[in-house]
Amino acid sequence: MSENLINLYYVINANDFSAAGEASGNVKKKLVQLGIDPAIIKKTAISMYEAEMNAFIHANGGEINVEISNNRIVIVISDKGPGIADLDLAMKEGYSTASDKVREMGFGAGMGLPNIKRYSDELDIQTEVGKGTTVRIIVYIN
Amino acid sequence: MKLHEIIEILKAEVLTGDRESQMEILSACGSDLMSDVMAYVKDNVLLLTGLINPQVIRTAEVMDIKVVAFVRGKIPDSNILELAREKDITVIRTEYPMFIACGKLYKAGITGRGADC
Ligand SMILES: Nc1ncnc2c1ncn2[C@@H]1O[C@H](COP(=O)(O)OP(=O)(O)O)[C@@H](O)[C@H]1O
Ligand SMILES: [Mg+2]
Numbered sequence: 001m002s003e004n005l006i007n008l009y010y011v012i013n014a015n016d017f018s019a020a021g022e023a024s025g026n027v028k029k030k031l032v033q034l035g036i037d038p039a040i041i042k043k044t045a046i047s048m049y050e051a052e053m054n055a056f057i058h059a060n061g062g063e064i065n066v067e068i069s070n071n072r073i074v075i076v077i078s079d080k081g082p083g084i085a086d087l088d089l090a091m092k093e094g095y096s097t098a099s100d101k102v103r104e105m106g107f108g109a110g111m112g113l114p115n116i117k118r119y120s121d122e123l124d125i126q127t128e129v130g131k132g133t134t135v136r137i138i139v140y141i142n
Numbered sequence: 143m144k145l146h147e148i149i150e151i152l153k154a155e156v157l158t159g160d161r162e163s164q165m166e167i168l169s170a171c172g173s174d175l176m177s178d179v180m181a182y183v184k185d186n187v188l189l190l191t192g193l194i195n196p197q198v199i200r201t202a203e204v205m206d207i208k209v210v211a212f213v214r215g216k217i218p219d220s221n222i223l224e225l226a227r228e229k230d231i232t233v234i235r236t237e238y239p240m241f242i243a244c245g246k247l248y249k250a251g252i253t254g255r256g257a258d259c
Contacts, residue, residue: 018221021200025229028204038206045204046180053197103175106193106201111177118181 006030006068012052012079014061017105021056023064024049027075034068036141043119044139048075050112051135055079057102059133072121075137083129091117143167143252145209145232148188151246152211152236158223159232165208169254172213172244176201184254190243194218199225199233208232213240 008030010023028045032038048064055062059081067074084090091113098108117123122138145163149156168186173179174193179201190211191198199222202210210226212218212235226233236243 018196018225021197021204025200025203042183042204042206046183049200049204050177050180105195106174106176106191106197109175109177111175111181115177115180 004070006034006066008064008066008068010064010066012055012061012064012077014056017056021049021052024052027066030068031073040073040139040141044073044075044137047116047120047123047137047139048077050116051075051077051137053107054112054135055081055133057098057107058082062132071141073139073141075139076134077137078132078134080132083131083133084125084127085129087125087127143250145188147250148209148211148247148252149234151250152234152238152243154211154234154236157218157233157235158226159209159234163232165232167209167252170244170247170252172240174240179207180205188247188252190240190247192216192240194222196222196225198222199229199231202226202231203229209234211236211243213238213243 024045031041055077059079062079065076089095093114094110096108096110102108120137121140124136127133145165145167166186167188169184170188171179172190174191187207188209189202189207190213192214194216209232215237
């Protein structure tokens with residue numbers, strides 16, 4: 001099941017707004033090259049981009065590990081940010097702690113985590129206040 | 143509707159891409175919040191936004207949106223346009239504010255929902 005494994009690693013730099021989201025674009029390109037179904041690529045790219053932007057906006061950046069195998073894409077985004085105190089609340093549509101400054105940048109609609117939930121096949125979030133957050137997203141290829 | 147017709151309706155300036163484009167546009171989404179744009183998936187979408195930054199192009203990329211229209215006469219800077227060219231995204235700009243731009247396109251027949259916005 002896990003032959004042809006591709007591993008990709010990216011750092012999310014907290015100081016470079018224009019580069020944020022670049023990793024998601026790269027993974028998308030890779031999936032296109034692999035000839036994966038466009039609908040699956042879109043689900044993957046949106047989920048990863050929202051999580052990447054969350055790490056950038058809420059957690060001072062972080063890192064991303066992507067594993068592409070024959071039957072699934074696994075994306076793990078981890079940060080050493082403030083963590084999420086109430087995850088159920090954070091998952092609600094429209095809930096956001098983003099500052100006005102972040103909103104002016106087009107984020108902070110409180111739709112990121114709900115979007116990830118909607119588009120991924122599996123979502124697991126491990127978070128601890130003061131320690132950080134790890135978001136694990138799985139999208140199945142078949 | 144063809145993209146070149148949209149360009150005419152919006153009296154838009156073409157900043158990247160082809161002004162005579164025959165690309166078919168079926169629906170549009172007008173929003174300044176990128177997560178709202180990503181909430182619903184549709185094909186052949188035009189994104190109208192008053193937000194000017196590289197994340198607009200990145201959002202378009204993940205959504206397979208091929209055309210971005212900046213409204214209210216805003217002018218994107220060169221690194222945004224460079225990113226758009228790299229991603230093969232057409233960028234146009236119109237003097238019309240968001241409401242008017244959307245209204246004109248809706249009236250002209252673009253009634254398909256792009257996103258819930
Ligand atoms: N990586 C993270 N680190 C800390 N807090 C986070 C992280 N991701 C999400 N959050 C919290 O969850 C809330 C909801 O996230 P999301 O649905 O993506 O909305 P938004 O990013 O627009 O605020 C955020 O406002 C923030 O409080
Ligand atoms: Mg978010």
